[in-house]
Amino acid sequence: MRIGVLAMQGAFAEHIAMLRQLKVEALPVRLPSELENMDGLVIPGGESTSIGRLIAVYKLADEVKKFAERGLPIFGTCAGMILLAREISDSDVEPLGLMDITVRRNAFGRQKDSFEAELNIPALGEKPFLGIFIRAPLIEKVNGKTEILARLGDGTIVAARQGKLLAAAFHPELTDDLRFHQYFLDIAAESNKS
Amino acid sequence: METGTWKVKTGLAQMLKGGVIMDVVTPEHARIAQEAGACAVMALERVPADIRAAGGVARMADPTVIENIKKAVSIPVMAKCRIGHFVEAQALEALGIDYIDESEVLTPADEAHHIWKHDFKVPFVCGCRNLGEALRRLGEGAAMIRTKGEAGTGNVVEAVRHMRAVTDAIRKLVNMPEEELMAEAKEMSAPFELVQEIHKTGKLPVVNFAAGGVATPADAALMMQLGADGVFVGSGIFKSAKPEVMAKAIVKATTHYQDAAIIAEVSKNLGDAMPGLDIKQIPTEELLASRGW
Numbered sequence: 001m002r003i004g005v006l007a008m009q010g011a012f013a014e015h016i017a018m019l020r021q022l023k024v025e026a027l028p029v030r031l032p033s034e035l036e037n038m039d040g041l042v043i044p045g046g047e048s049t050s051i052g053r054l055i056a057v058y059k060l061a062d063e064v065k066k067f068a069e070r071g072l073p074i075f076g077t078c079a080g081m082i083l084l085a086r087e088i089s090d091s092d093v094e095p096l097g098l099m100d101i102t103v104r105r106n107a108f109g110r111q112k113d114s115f116e117a118e119l120n121i122p123a124l125g126e127k128p129f130l131g132i133f134i135r136a137p138l139i140e141k142v143n144g145k146t147e148i149l150a151r152l153g154d155g156t157i158v159a160a161r162q163g164k165l166l167a168a169a170f171h172p173e174l175t176d177d178l179r180f181h182q183y184f185l186d187i188a189a190e191s192n193k194s
Numbered sequence: 195m196e197t198g199t200w201k202v203k204t205g206l207a208q209m210l211k212g213g214v215i216m217d218v219v220t221p222e223h224a225r226i227a228q229e230a231g232a233c234a235v236m237a238l239e240r241v242p243a244d245i246r247a248a249g250g251v252a253r254m255a256d257p258t259v260i261e262n263i264k265k266a267v268s269i270p271v272m273a274k275c276r277i278g279h280f281v282e283a284q285a286l287e288a289l290g291i292d293y294i295d296e297s298e299v300l301t302p303a304d305e306a307h308h309i310w311k312h313d314f315k316v317p318f319v320c321g322c323r324n325l326g327e328a329l330r331r332l333g334e335g336a337a338m339i340r341t342k343g344e345a346g347t348g349n350v351v352e353a354v355r356h357m358r359a360v361t362d363a364i365r366k367l368v369n370m371p372e373e374e375l376m377a378e379a380k381e382m383s384a385p386f387e388l389v390q391e392i393h394k395t396g397k398l399p400v401v402n403f404a405a406g407g408v409a410t411p412a413d414a415a416l417m418m419q420l421g422a423d424g425v426f427v428g429s430g431i432f433k434s435a436k437p438e439v440m441a442k443a444i445v446k447a448t449t450h451y452q453d454a455a456i457i458a459e460v461s462k463n464l465g466d467a468m469p470g471l472d473i474k475q476i477p478t479e480e481l482l483a484s485r486g487w
Contacts, residue, residue, distance in 0.1 A: 007212065007449075008396070008449050009212040009213040009233055009448075009449060010208075010209055010212060010213070010233075011208045011209055011211060011212070012211075012212070014208060014212070024371075024441055030450060030453070031453075037208070044210075045209050046209050046210075046211070046212070046213065046233065047209065047213060047232075047234070047269050049228055049231070049268065049269055050213055050231045050232065050233045050269070050445070053229070053231035053445070054231055054445070054446070054449055054462060055231070056285060057446065067292050078209070078313065080210070083276070091270050092228065092267075103293070103468075105267060106274060110270075110290045110292055111206055111270065111291075111292035111317065112198070112200075112287070112290060112293075112316055113197060114197060114202040114205070114206065115196055115197045115199075115202065116195070116196050116199050116201060116202060117195045117196075124303040132201050133294070134202060134205045134206050134209055135201075135209075135270065140417065152195075153195075153290065165257060171205060173338045174201060174205050174208065174469065180390075
C-alpha cells in the first residue's frame with residue numbers, strides 16, 4: 001500500500017515516519033502528479049492558511065478533491081481537519097469542503113492554551129489515546145452520516161469519520177501511539193479490496 | 195488537561211516546519227505575510243536592517259504594536275525579548291504571544307546568562323552559531339532553535355556557515371566512539387546528556403530553522419537543502435522592492451526547495467532584493483551573531 005502525505009508545510013515528516021513504522025510506503029506529495037497511484041492521503045498539521053494557500057497553487061487542491069471523489073481515503077489532523085471541513089466558522093481559510101463537519105479554528109485560544117489530554121476513542125480500543133492539542137481546532141457540528149470518534153471530557157467533538165474520510169483535531173503523529181494511523185490504514189485496506 | 199508541556203512547546207515548532215516566519219512591523223505587513231502563506235509572523239517595532247542602522251539600545255517592541263499585529267492575523271505571532279531579559283519575556287507571555295525569540299538582534303540585557311526558559315509556559319526559540327550553543331539553549335529550555343546568520347544584512351553567508359557548523363558537528367558526534375563523548379561535551383561546552391542523545395539519534399531533538407540574511411527564494415531553498423526545517427525572513431521581505439511578490443516567492447521556494455524549475459520560475463521579476471551588506475565591512479563589535487554565548 002502507498003500513502004501520500006501532503007508536504008506543503010507542517011508536520012509531514014512525522015506522519016511519513018509513523019506510516020513507515022506500520023510498514024507501508026509513505027511519500028511526500030507536493031505536486032498533483034505525485035498524487036497518482038496513491039492508495040490514501042494524509043493532510044498533516046501545520047498552518048491551515050499556509051497549507052491552504054500553497055495547495056491552491058499548481059492546482060493541487062482540485063486534485064485532492066478528485067482524489068476524494070474517486071473514493072480514496074484521506075486522513076486530516078489539525079490543519080488537515082480544517083481543510084477537510086465543509087464549513088469553517090470565522091476564518092481566513094477556504095476549505096476543500098469534503099467532510100460534513102463545521103470546524104472552528106484556534107478554538108481553545110493561543111499557544112499558552114495548547115494542552116495534552118487523555119481521550120477515550122472506542123474505535124481504537126480501551127486504552128486511552130494521548131491527544132496533543134496545539135492551537136487546535138474543534139468540530140462544532142457533524143452533519144449527515146458523519147460518525148463522532150472522540151470527545152473531550154466536556155463533550156467537545158475532536159475526531160470524526162465519514163466513510164473513508166477521517167479527521168482529528170489533535171496530533172497522533174506527535175505521539176508513539178500508532179493506533180490512529182493503523183485505523184486509517186485499515187480503512188485504506190478496505191477500499192483497496194472493494 | 196495539561197498546558198505548557200514540553201510536547202506542546204516543541205509541537206508548535208513542528209507545525210511550523212517547511213514554512214516561512216516573516217518579520218512584520220505593522221498589521222498591514224502581517225496581513226501581507228499571512229496572505230502570502232507565512233506560517234507565523236514575528237512582531238517587531240523595526241526590522242533588523244533598521245535596528246542595525248539606528249544603533250543604540252534595541253528592546254522588546256511596544257505591546258501596542260504586538261497587540262495590533264495579533265488582532266490582524268490568525269497565524270501564530272512571535273515576538274523578541276533581549277537575551278537574559280526574563281521580565282520582557284514575562285511581559286510577552288502575559289500578552290499571549292505564541293513563541294518568544296530570545297534574540298541577539300536586540301541588545302543583550304545579560305552578558306553572562308540567558309533566560310531560564312523552563313519556567314515559562316510559552317515556548318522559546320533561540321539562536322545558535324554551532325551545535326554547542328544550540329545544546330546550551332536546549333538545556334535552558336528552548337523548544338526550538340534557529341541558526342543565527344547575520345540579521346539585517348541580506349547576506350546569506352553567515353546563515354550557511356552556522357547551518358553547516360551544526361550539521362557537521364552532528365555528523366561528528368554520530369561517528370564518535372562513546373568514550374570520546376564526554377571530552378567532546380567539555381570541548382563544545384554542551385550538556386552531556388544532550389551530546390549522548392545526538393550521538394544516538396543523529397539529529398537535534400527540536401526543530402531548527404535558518405535565520406539571518408535570507409533575502410531571496412534561492413536563499414531560502416539553499417538553507418532548506420542544507421538541512422533547515424524552515425526559514426525566518428527578517429528584513430528580506432519588507433526591504434525588497436515588491437514585498438507581496440517576494441513573500442509569495444519565498445514561501446513557494448521553501449515548500450518546493452528541491453524543485454529547481456519552480457525555484458527558477460518564482461525567482462523571475464521579483465524586482466530588487468534588499469540591499470546587502472558585506473560581512474567583512476561590518477566592524478566586529480557590530481556583529482549581532484556574537485551576542486550570547
